[in-house]
Amino acid sequence: MKKVIYALMLPLAVASGLVFANHEIKNEPTKKPSPKPLSAAERKAEMKKWEATPAGIMYKKWEASPAGKKVYAAEAKIRTHIKDYTNMEGVVTSLSLPPGSRLGFGVMVRINGDDYIVKFEPEKSQLEQLQSLKVNDKIIIRSHNVSHAPKYSYPIISCDYAERDSKVIFKRVPRKGNC
Numbered sequence: 001m002k003k004v005i006y007a008l009m010l011p012l013a014v015a016s017g018l019v020f021a022n023h024e025i026k027n028e029p030t031k032k033p034s035p036k037p038l039s040a041a042e043r044k045a046e047m048k049k050w051e052a053t054p055a056g057i058m059y060k061k062w063e064a065s066p067a068g069k070k071v072y073a074a075e076a077k078i079r080t081h082i083k084d085y086t087n088m089e090g091v092v093t094s095l096s097l098p099p100g101s102r103l104g105f106g107v108m109v110r111i112n113g114d115d116y117i118v119k120f121e122p123e124k125s126q127l128e129q130l131q132s133l134k135v136n137d138k139i140i141i142r143s144h145n146v147s148h149a150p151k152y153s154y155p156i157i158s159c160d161y162a163e164r165d166s167k168v169i170f171k172r173v174p175r176k177g178n179c
């Protein structure tokens with residue numbers, strides 16, 4: 001009887017050993033191939049295709065409108081500060097963003113005679129200092145990014161650093177994962 005059990009166990013052990021030997025352990029998530037960057041010609045073709053859509057047509061009309069030209073002119077005034085990541089001095093003109101905005105926490109600031117939306121992405125610990133801002137406070141802002149959207153009549157500055165009265169009131173914390 002023992003010989004029969006051993007005879008049955010031996011092939012079972014050999015078979016399971018072979019299965020485990022050929023089994024790949026996948027601890028890493030499957031890597032999806034990242035899409036190749038488009039060539040200049042492909043990018044241009046995609047842009048032409050988008051411009052033919054209703055959203056593209058509306059965007060082009062906005063760019064040509066006086067409101068769009070005003071936003072682009074205001075962006076041009078601070079482009080060197082954005083590119084060089086230098087200080088921009090501004091005055092808080094409003095503690096609320098335009099009605100219907102979905103930018104999160106932000107304020108309206110006048111820099112060199114033009115109004116801008118200054119958008120913050122604060123941590124909970126930084127929120128109290130930002131909420132202490134008042135209208136007519138002078139602040140210094142640094143940013144790497146300015147954007148625009150047809151929905152808003154003002155350029156949007158994504159603030160990386162802000163100070164009031166030589167005290168830092170906001171410093172953007174880099175996201176985890178380098179993104």
